Amino acid sequence: MSTVIPQVERSGIDANEVGRDSSLASATTVEARGLTKIFGANRAVDNIDLTVMEGEIFGVLGPNGAGKTTMLNMLTTLLPIDDGEAKIFGYDVSSEGHAVRQLIGVTGQFASVDENLTGRENLWMFGRLQGLASKRAHHIADDLLAQFELTEAANRPISQFSGGMRRRLDLATSLITRPALIFLDEPTTGLDPRNRNQMWNTIRDLVAEGSTILLTTQYLDEADALAGRIVVIDRGRKVAEGTPSQLKSQIGTSSLRVQMAEDADTTEAVVLTANLTNATPVVSPTGSGFSVQLSNANQAADVLVALRNHRLDIANATVEQPSLDDVFFALTGHTSETVMTDTEASNS
Amino acid sequence: MTAAITIPTTTLRPSQRTIKESVTTREALSQITTLAWRALIKMRRNPEQLVDVTAMPVLFTVMFGLMFGGAVSGSTAQYLPTLIPGIIAMTTITACVGAGIQLREDMDKGVFDRFRSLPIARIAPLAGPMLADLARYAIAAGVTLTVGIIMGYRPGGGIPGVLAAVVLAVITGWSIAWIFMWIGTKARSAGAVQGLSMMLMFPLAFLSNAFVSVDTLPGWLQGVTRVNPVSHVVSALRGLMNDGIITAQVGWALLGCCAVAAIFIPLTVRSYSKRV
Numbered sequence: 001m002s003t004v005i006p007q008v009e010r011s012g013i014d015a016n017e018v019g020r021d022s023s024l025a026s027a028t029t030v031e032a033r034g035l036t037k038i039f040g041a042n043r044a045v046d047n048i049d050l051t052v053m054e055g056e057i058f059g060v061l062g063p064n065g066a067g068k069t070t071m072l073n074m075l076t077t078l079l080p081i082d083d084g085e086a087k088i089f090g091y092d093v094s095s096e097g098h099a100v101r102q103l104i105g106v107t108g109q110f111a112s113v114d115e116n117l118t119g120r121e122n123l124w125m126f127g128r129l130q131g132l133a134s135k136r137a138h139h140i141a142d143d144l145l146a147q148f149e150l151t152e153a154a155n156r157p158i159s160q161f162s163g164g165m166r167r168r169l170d171l172a173t174s175l176i177t178r179p180a181l182i183f184l185d186e187p188t189t190g191l192d193p194r195n196r197n198q199m200w201n202t203i204r205d206l207v208a209e210g211s212t213i214l215l216t217t218q219y220l221d222e223a224d225a226l227a228g229r230i231v232v233i234d235r236g237r238k239v240a241e242g243t244p245s246q247l248k249s250q251i252g253t254s255s256l257r258v259q260m261a262e263d264a265d266t267t268e269a270v271v272l273t274a275n276l277t278n279a280t281p282v283v284s285p286t287g288s289g290f291s292v293q294l295s296n297a298n299q300a301a302d303v304l305v306a307l308r309n310h311r312l313d314i315a316n317a318t319v320e321q322p323s324l325d326d327v328f329f330a331l332t333g334h335t336s337e338t339v340m341t342d343t344e345a346s347n348s
Numbered sequence: 349m350t351a352a353i354t355i356p357t358t359t360l361r362p363s364q365r366t367i368k369e370s371v372t373t374r375e376a377l378s379q380i381t382t383l384a385w386r387a388l389i390k391m392r393r394n395p396e397q398l399v400d401v402t403a404m405p406v407l408f409t410v411m412f413g414l415m416f417g418g419a420v421s422g423s424t425a426q427y428l429p430t431l432i433p434g435i436i437a438m439t440t441i442t443a444c445v446g447a448g449i450q451l452r453e454d455m456d457k458g459v460f461d462r463f464r465s466l467p468i469a470r471i472a473p474l475a476g477p478m479l480a481d482l483a484r485y486a487i488a489a490g491v492t493l494t495v496g497i498i499m500g501y502r503p504g505g506g507i508p509g510v511l512a513a514v515v516l517a518v519i520t521g522w523s524i525a526w527i528f529m530w531i532g533t534k535a536r537s538a539g540a541v542q543g544l545s546m547m548l549m550f551p552l553a554f555l556s557n558a559f560v561s562v563d564t565l566p567g568w569l570q571g572v573t574r575v576n577p578v579s580h581v582v583s584a585l586r587g588l589m590n591d592g593i594i595t596a597q598v599g600w601a602l603l604g605c606c607a608v609a610a611i612f613i614p615l616t617v618r619s620y621s622k623r624v
């Protein structure tokens with residue numbers, strides 16, 4: 001509780017905007033043009049342009065199968081680039097991979113630490129591999145273990161680690177050489193709220209220390225909380241780019257989500273809601289509820305009162321920040337669920 | 349507990365770092381030893397991976413000695429000088445199969461992604477385990493020899509001959525393992541590596557002079573066994589262990605090992621770099 005650095009709260013947005021206004025040096029760290037990856041007939045990443053400035057948190061937002069991991073794998077030299085080009089700190093990813101690998105830290109979507117080793121052994125090994133003397137590697141390993149609250153578990157094999165502990169060790173392993181640019185593929189997926197919050201704070205601290213972060217996420221609230229700028233990708237294509245507030249202004253401030261007690265009432269409720277809000281409600285995939293964009297929060301009360309007056313029983317109602325679904329609906333005209341099934345269908 | 353994790357050391361900007369163009373030989377060697385260390389820890393924590401170099405040689409030596417001794421050489425004791433070098437060659441080759449399977453399993457795990465995202469020598473994740481595997485081949489040869497001695501084998505070449513034989517066996521194992529490493533980078537799964545490797549390992553080990561004298565075989569089979577590098581290794585081992593002499597076969601065996609390594613190391617590295 002006590003060690004939160006005050007000015008880095010929501011560093012993503014604030015730090016960046018300050019940086020840009022006062023024209024502090026903001027060199028580009030990632031510069032990609034027409035980035036493309038084709039798997040058979042599937043254009044997993046399709047002609048994506050990206051520019052990431054030094055010191056920012058850049059978010060890549062997209063549903064399952066959007067191409068986030070594929071894009072990251074190309075930028076981190078793990079996958080060859082089929083078309084287009086990418087530069088990291090001015091080094092060409094395709095032809096100067098060795099230089100690029102010296103400048104970046106990568107935490108993949110899935111654990112990339114060694115199951116056979118303990119946490120301490122993992123950190124020591126990766127330190128040695130990156131040219132640290134044995135003693136120094138031990139020293140840095142112990143520091144990182146302490147920083148990530150893993151000291152107690154340091155000598156346990158990874159197979160006994162919880163998901164959150166693995167995630168932390170994975171990130172710690174990417175930080176051994178203090179890379180200037182860190183790629184994080186869905187850093188909080190599968191974490192409980194406490195661990196998620198901790199991960200957010202860690203990410204903000206890294207930026208405060210001078211790192212640049214490119215992260216992917218499926219959650220709008222995460223992109224909103226962390227990132228200074230976001231690109232939204234869908235089926236390999238970029239569908240939107242901007243600051244979180246720019247994106248949200250495109251899709252309304254909040255949404256009302258209603259779960260009906262009787263599925264059969266949903267249709268009538270949707271018609272009523274549409275008339276009251278002048279917006280198009282989105283029926284949930286299970287058919288028992290819907291959500292609708294609100295131009296102001298008072299509309300929520302109007303809708304709920306109207307439903308009661310028509311004796312339509314409500315099981316559950318919430319007013320929420322727009323979700324990824326809402327963003328997708330606003331940007332692409334379909335929800336992310338249909339994106340997923342379409343992509344999956346095209347794969348089989 | 350919800351305290352933010354503080355990271356005191358400041359990040360180095362790219363301009364503050366020295367970017368190297370490539371990995372130096374010294375760095376590569378250090379990376380290979382580090383990854384050999386990892387492989388040894390893995391071996392120690394998964395002792396079942398050592399079954400093929402401990403239990404198997406014991407089983408083969410006892411079984412073959414008792415079963416074929418009478419038929420091939422008149423008695424078990426008389427068969428041992430022929431058999432033990434043959435079994436040593438066979439068990440080291442069997443042990444090689446494990447190298448390919450281990451590599452395939454490793455490549456399917458996330459940790460190999462991290463290796464590939466680091467500025468390390470491409471060959472290090474392959475060469476590290478290969479270095480550690482030298483221990484496996486030495487164990488295989490040592491176990492076979494010990495069982496042979498318990499059964500009554502007395503190597504005429506004495507300690508120097510036996511030590512030279514173990515070294516030759518280890519070199520053979522290391523070179524031939526690259527064939528299985530290559531299979532490991534090519535096959536779809538660890539199971540497929542196992543299947544393909546067995547299909548290769550059995551003819552390699554048995555279509556040789558490891559267990560019988562070549563003269564007793566039909567003509568065409570004699571031709572096959574003569575070109576099989578394993579036959580040269582077995583003959584070389586027999587010369588060293590039984591007579592304490594370095595025959596021309598040692599030269600042929602080493603030449604064969606070099607040829608196998610010269611072909612399969614580049615093939616493996618290329619296929620590994622392309623894969624995943």
Ligand SMILES: Nc1ncnc2c1ncn2[C@@H]1O[C@H](COP(=O)(O)OP(=O)(O)OP(=O)(O)O)[C@@H](O)[C@H]1O
Binds near residue numbers: 042044065067
């Ligand atoms: N190695 C591969 N071979 C063939 N197709 C692939 C391969 N890797 C990914 N794909 C396909 O490319 C598309 C994008 O996948 P990718 O893993 O990049 O998505 P993602 O945005 O990371 O999804 P998630 O949120 O589920 O991690 C998907 O349709 C996937 O099936």
Ligand SMILES: [Mg+2]
Binds near residue numbers: 068069070109185
């Ligand atoms: Mg992914």
